[in-house]
Structures are given as structure tokens and as C-alpha cells.
Amino acid sequence: MLVGWVYGYSPIKRRSVHKLGIWKIRCPVGNVVVKGYLSAIKTRSDNPITYDVTIIGAGIAGSCFAAALGSFEIFKNLKIAVVDPNDIKDVANWIPPTDSFNTGAWKYTYADRVMPYSKVVVTDFLGQGSLNFADLISEGVSSEHPAFLIENSNLHSACAKALIHNNNSNITFFQGKVVNFSSFDSSNSTTSHNYSDNASSLTFPQILLSSNQTIRSKLVVAADGSNSLIRRYANIPSSSLSYNQFGLVANLVFDQLNQTAFQRFLPTGPIAILPLSNGFANLVWSIDSHYVDKLKNVSDITFIKLVNMAFRYQNYSDFEYILNSIHHDGSLPESLDLDQEFNWRINSQNQNGSFSTLINSFNEPIQLPPLVMDITPNSRQGFPLRISNSKKYYSSRIALIGDAAHTMHPLAGMGFNSGVTDSIQLCSLLKNAILTGSDIGSKEYVLKPYNDKRYSQNVLLQAAVDHTFLLFQSQNKMVTCSRGILMNLLNKFPLIKNNIVKSIMY
Ligand SMILES: Cc1cc2nc3c(=O)[nH]c(=O)nc-3n(C[C@H](O)[C@H](O)[C@H](O)COP(=O)(O)OP(=O)(O)OC[C@H]3O[C@@H](n4cnc5c(N)ncnc54)[C@H](O)[C@@H]3O)c2cc1C
Known part of the structure; x- marks a missing residue:
């Protein structure tokens, strides 16, 4: 049984939702009974557009994930939406600040800034x-550089360019903010839904944008940063501690x-x-x-x-x-x-x-x-520094990536790197779901495995970074x-040092 509800913050919103009453629908696919509160969003827009994947937030994590989806042939048949208040073209058109450094400093291409x-x-x-x-x-340990330094704006802009220029006709960009969100607890569902099927698509999360457009999506990827609205709408608790x-x-x-x-x-x-x-x-x-x-x-x-x-x-x-x-x-x-x-x-x-x-x-x-x-x-x-971690990185048809899922101290430069690993893992599970004909929003095949993999890795990484911070404080x-003695001793053992670097980088 799927139980749905509308999430909201203020008591007023909750009350108005309760007024809408309970509705029932029988899904033809999988014969699943859906029971829930009528979505508040539905009352504001009658013709929601349905997508396979909707990425909320085109910051560096969201645009990186969207660019990854855009670059694999296997995702070309997915209908993808990306939502952010900022214009993706402005991000793509980022120009290095020519007047800010000494003469001739920025005459190189952006690749030279990596x-x-x-x-x-x-x-x-x-x-x-x-x-x-x-x-x-x-040292002869690796044939490629273990790490690169690139400005946030340079990489963000490159992702936005990839989205715009890679002929991704299946990706639509919505400039606007998510202002309301509803989803259904489909935790028991592993059946395959088709968005052309009105009944089953009614169980998809609904997103109301500031432009008053409504989107329904089989899978919502929340990449809307550390104060994630989607995470809060999805009632996923997040523990957070300021440094x-x-x-x-x-x-x-x-x-x-x-x-x-x-x-x-x-x-x-x-x-x-x-x-x-x-x-x-x-x-x-x-x-x-x-x-x-x-x-x-x-x-x-x-x-x-x-x-x-x-x-x-x-x-x-x-x-x-x-x-x-x-x-x-x-x-x-x-x-x-x-x-x-x-x-x-x-x-x-x-x-x-x-x-x-x-x-x-x-x-x-x-x-x-x-x-x-x-x-x-x-x-x-x-920028204020916090460590935060969501209790889990998914809810019904929702996956959290990047800072929406976790943040850490920047001393190891691993915050966004960890968001990239989220994207890699989620992409890989989506690929498998498509290959096996499974629902891309399924808890069993996509969301829970994603959580199981990424949650434990992030907790370990956060603990390592946090303990390093505390040790040196x-x-x-x-x-x-x-x-001091430990560092100076360790410095004398290149083999151990190389292994430390390798374990962090790969
Ligand atoms: C000082 C400092 C140094 C750092 N150095 C490193 C480093 O060296 N290496 C590293 O890997 N990481 C580093 N990090 C961490 C890294 O900056 C972050 O992990 C990364 O920027 C997070 O990106 P994000 O896309 O998840 O979130 P954000 O950058 O916060 O993007 C969120 C996006 O969501 C959009 N959004 C928000 N709300 C809504 C809404 N309601 N509707 C639609 N869209 C919405 C926003 O417009 C924004 O575009 C550092 C962090 C700090 C503070």
C-alpha cells in the first residue's frame, strides 16, 4: 500500500492540506492501491509535465550529475528536467576575471586554469x-595525476556548457525555485511505471515551481544545497554541527x-x-x-x-x-x-x-x-563551516546528492568530491535499472542501494576529516x-605516504 501526504512547514499549510481530504486510486500496473491526501500542488496547476528524472538545483553537484546523465547514450531516452533559480546560460558563459590579476594573466584557455x-x-x-x-x-606509483585543482566557477561553467552544447534535447532547464513539493510513500512498490500512464504517474512526486509550472517526476534528485528544501519536504532529518x-x-x-x-x-x-x-x-x-x-x-x-x-x-x-x-x-x-x-x-x-x-x-x-x-x-x-549528514540519502522517489546530503570541513577538499561520488554511484544504479527494465525511482533497485553504498562511505570520510580537524585543534x-613526531616520522616512509594518498584519491 502506498501512503501519500503533502509536506509542509507552516501549520496553515498543513491545515489546508487536511481540508483536501483523502483519495484512493487503483493503479493498473502492479495492482497497487494508492491512498493519500490530495496534493496541494495539483490544485494550483492542472497540467503537470511528467519527467523521468528531475534535478532540483543546478549548483556544481546538480549540474555535474545532469551533465553526466547527458553524456551517456543509455540515458538519452530519459526525459530530464533541471530546476534552478539561476540562468544556466549565465553559468556557462562564466568568463575568468580578466581585470583582476596582473597583465596578460588570463589569456590562456580555461583548460590552462586546471x-x-x-x-x-x-x-x-x-x-x-x-x-x-x-x-x-x-615516484612511479601512478601513471596519472592523483588530483587536479580547478576553480569552482570553471568546473561549474564547464558542466553548464556540457548541458547546453551537447545536443541534450532530452534535458529541459527550468529557471525558477521549487516552492512546493509533494510525494507519496511508495516504499512497497518495485513495479515499473510508465509516465504516460496517468494513474501510476499520480504516485510520482510533484514539484511546484515559482513560475507556477508543475512537474511530476519518476525520480527527483535533490541537489539543492545544504539547506535543501526537498530534504525538508521529504521529512529526512539532517544532523548538523557548526565548527x-x-x-x-x-x-x-x-x-x-x-x-x-x-x-x-x-x-x-x-x-x-x-x-x-x-x-x-x-x-x-x-x-x-x-x-x-x-x-x-x-x-x-x-x-x-x-x-x-x-x-x-x-x-x-x-x-x-x-x-x-x-x-x-x-x-x-x-x-x-x-x-x-x-x-x-x-x-x-x-x-x-x-x-x-x-x-x-x-x-x-x-x-x-x-x-x-x-x-x-x-x-x-x-563561508560558515559545518559538518552535516542526512539520516538517509533517499525517500520515496527522491535521492539526495551533494551538500543536500552531506557537508564537511574543507580541510581535505573532499566536500564536492564526495558529491561527485554520489553522482557516479547514482548514475551507475540508474544504468542498471534501465538495463534490467526496472523502475528508475525504485527503492529496491536504485534508492536503497544508493543509500547503502554512499551513506557508509560518507560517514567514514566525515569521521576522518572531523577527527583530523579535532586532532590539529x-x-x-x-x-x-x-x-609532530608522528608526522615527521611518517615523512620518512614514502611507501606508507603513497598508500595514504592512493587510498584518498582512488
Ligand atoms: C571554503 C570552502 C572550501 C571548499 N573547498 C572544497 C574543495 O577544495 N574541494 C571540494 O571537493 N569541495 C570543497 N568545498 C565544498 C564544496 O564547495 C561544496 O561541497 C559544493 O559547492 C556543494 O555543491 P552543491 O551543488 O551540492 O550545493 P550548492 O553549491 O549549494 O548548490 C545548490 C543549488 O541549488 C539551488 N537551489 C537551492 N534551493 C533551490 C530551490 N528551492 N529550487 C531550485 N533550486 C534551488 C541553488 O540555486 C544552487 O544552484 C569547499 C567548501 C567551502 C565552504
Whole structure:
């Protein structure tokens, strides 16, 4: 028996739904009795358009999933809808910010903005540990680069272009917001439905758009971000915990920068320089909430100095003193001369005054990033950081992907990567369902297997990322000493390091 209801937030909506009464229908296929409340959506639009797959949200996860569906021949017969308030053409027409960097910087094609990682240097401010992950290719472990760095906008735009240009006549884009949603609990149904069959398509979820159009869909893929409306309509609980940190991002400019990424763990959160092409790099600085306004408000020149200090200072208390001295509006006390402070500290740290020397707890030199020379004006943005996980990644004819299903701390850069794995897994199950003639919205063949696979993998990944965060946040002397020693020891065993990288990447 299928039991359906209309989801809603406000008591008013619920009451109006109850007024609509209960209806019954017998489905010709599978002889299933459907019982439920008449959909509130139906009363607002009489001619819903029926789709096989509807993707709610064309952010990076939704557009990536849609592009994947568009690229496989097996999905060409599926009628697919993509819904997002933003115009997909605007996303596809993204142009790199030509005026934001030094002359001639952006004359390369977008592919030139994709940087293969060659090496990652991870250091720990308090524990004085350092770990160099060398290139798996030069180590002979892998024939291809284990990872690439690409700007979010570049990849998002590429997915949108693929959707528009790949002759995907089966994909329709709806510019608008989902404003209401209803679905039926078809948990007992594994029968195959055809959307031309009015009776069975009545059991499909219904989506009301801000444009007042109504869509029915065999399968709804919710890719509408961490505050997913679809997840809430589907009554899927999500547990969420704030890190009380912001991820501060910025575009930095260097004199020279090779394919090495740098990450240093500060007690206030990790700071990472992720190289792009031509001396540019993305900065991701995870920082405790009470510092974020200071770092957003300081002048560009001061910010550059702070980033250089964050990677070069040997004693955390010196750096903390400077952070604490900055006023919330970003101004500096008159008594604080950052240039003088920086030069004096570095000179006292290094007898030769070199900017490129820092030592770990084994007295070995640590490889440092080159000095930041410039920053793209207005490129600093802060995002609140949370860990969240939905109790399950599906409901009746609904699958959650990307941030709608899970979010994590960006210290390992795995948030969207995990969303890509969601897409790969869901695509593969949809392919199997089509090949075996099963319902693409079936719980048994698609949704539950998707959940079983992805949920456990994500929980493990989130736990690993979260524990790393907690481990490096600790200022306990025993902990900092041990993690420094552990990192420096591990650094001496390339085989173990390579296996760690391989297990993360593949
Ligand atoms: C500082 C920081 C650094 C990060 N670094 C990395 C990294 O290095 N590597 C990595 O893999 N991940 C990283 N992440 C994580 C990554 O950014 C996210 O996982 C990813 O952007 C989530 O994409 P999404 O499409 O799931 O969600 P979103 O980007 O939130 O997209 C949701 C989409 O749904 C649409 N939408 C919302 N509501 C509705 C509605 N009612 N109707 C229709 N459409 C709707 C929105 O318009 C939007 O387009 C980082 C995150 C942060 C904060």
C-alpha cells in the first residue's frame, strides 16, 4: 500500500492540506492501491509535465550529475528536467576575471586554469611536524595525476556548457525555485511505471515551481544545497554541527609557484595555498569565527602580510598576538608595525635572515611556499563551516546528492568530491535499472542501494576529516608533541605516504 501526504512547514499549510481530504486510486500496473491526501500542488496547476528524472538545483553537484546523465547514450531516452533559480546560460558563459590579476594573466584557455597537483606539503604550527606528499607519477606509483585543482566557477561553467552544447534535447532547464513539493510513500512498490500512464504517474512526486509550472517526476534528485528544501519536504532529518569557523577564500598572486600545494595547521584552523596556473593560487583559510571579520576587513596589504606570517612564524603565540591586536574593523593599533614585526621575527628565527627556512621538531628544514605578492581585490569571501549528514540519502522517489546530503570541513577538499561520488554511484544504479527494465525511482533497485553504498562511505570520510580537524585543534602539549613526531616520522616512509594518498584519491 502506498501512503501519500503533502509536506509542509507552516501549520496553515498543513491545515489546508487536511481540508483536501483523502483519495484512493487503483493503479493498473502492479495492482497497487494508492491512498493519500490530495496534493496541494495539483490544485494550483492542472497540467503537470511528467519527467523521468528531475534535478532540483543546478549548483556544481546538480549540474555535474545532469551533465553526466547527458553524456551517456543509455540515458538519452530519459526525459530530464533541471530546476534552478539561476540562468544556466549565465553559468556557462562564466568568463575568468580578466581585470583582476596582473597583465596578460588570463589569456590562456580555461583548460590552462586546471592545475595537476604535483606535491602537497602539510605542516603543523604547534607540533612542528611536516609531511611532504610527493608526486605519485614521479615516484612511479601512478601513471596519472592523483588530483587536479580547478576553480569552482570553471568546473561549474564547464558542466553548464556540457548541458547546453551537447545536443541534450532530452534535458529541459527550468529557471525558477521549487516552492512546493509533494510525494507519496511508495516504499512497497518495485513495479515499473510508465509516465504516460496517468494513474501510476499520480504516485510520482510533484514539484511546484515559482513560475507556477508543475512537474511530476519518476525520480527527483535533490541537489539543492545544504539547506535543501526537498530534504525538508521529504521529512529526512539532517544532523548538523557548526565548527564555529569560517572558510575564508581569496585569490593570491605569487612571483613564482609550481605545482605544490601548502597546508599549515594552526590551532585556529588550517590555512592552505592551492596553486593555479601562472603564479596564481586559491587561499582557503579556515579560521575561528571571532577572527573572520578582522581578516575580511584588514587592507589587502595587511592581509598579504598575515598570510605570509601564518606560513612562516615559528611560534604560534607571536602570530596569535598579532591576530588579537587587529581591531574588528580591520584597523591596526598605531603601535603595531607589521613590516617591522615580520622582519624582526623572521630574522630572529633564522640566523641568515632567510624567508625560506623553518624547522620541524626533528630540526629538519620545512619547505615553505613562496611569499604572497598580491591579492585579487575583493576576492576575500567567508563561508560558515559545518559538518552535516542526512539520516538517509533517499525517500520515496527522491535521492539526495551533494551538500543536500552531506557537508564537511574543507580541510581535505573532499566536500564536492564526495558529491561527485554520489553522482557516479547514482548514475551507475540508474544504468542498471534501465538495463534490467526496472523502475528508475525504485527503492529496491536504485534508492536503497544508493543509500547503502554512499551513506557508509560518507560517514567514514566525515569521521576522518572531523577527527583530523579535532586532532590539529588540540593545544595540549602531549598531543601537539606526539602529532609532530608522528608526522615527521611518517615523512620518512614514502611507501606508507603513497598508500595514504592512493587510498584518498582512488
Ligand atoms: C571554503 C570552502 C572550501 C571548499 N573547498 C572544497 C574543495 O577544495 N574541494 C571540494 O571537493 N569541495 C570543497 N568545498 C565544498 C564544496 O564547495 C561544496 O561541497 C559544493 O559547492 C556543494 O555543491 P552543491 O551543488 O551540492 O550545493 P550548492 O553549491 O549549494 O548548490 C545548490 C543549488 O541549488 C539551488 N537551489 C537551492 N534551493 C533551490 C530551490 N528551492 N529550487 C531550485 N533550486 C534551488 C541553488 O540555486 C544552487 O544552484 C569547499 C567548501 C567551502 C565552504
